[in-house]
Amino acid sequence: MSASLPAEASGEAQALAALGNALERLGAGSARRLAEVAVLAHAFPRWAAWLSEGSGTWTAARPAGSMPPGPEAPMVWVRADTAGELANLMHAADARWPTHGRGVPGTGE
DSSP, X not given: OOOOOOTTOOHHHHHHHHHHHHHHHTTOHHHHHHHHHHHHHHHOTXXXXXXXXXXXXXXXXXXXXXXXXXXXXXXXXXXXXXXXXHHXXXXXXXXXXXXXXXXXXXXTO
């Protein structure tokens, strides 16, 4: 299952596609998903990302602001068919709704 990405895809999305394609050629589909989750966790530390087992849809969520996640906290949610598409959506959400705090993406810290 080779992923084709638009030229404007983020570096994270391009890295995920290349890694995933290489692992898929080796017949390591489950290793591919583990690697994709690891790359997403590293590139987007404020986000929780997962692959739904039944639907195969990637989902990610993070607090909409600087408050920690909780029942009353507004959250940003994104969904995509591939990890690369999810990375692009996460990147776009970080640009549109930046968080504030030490070491948080979108703050320059």
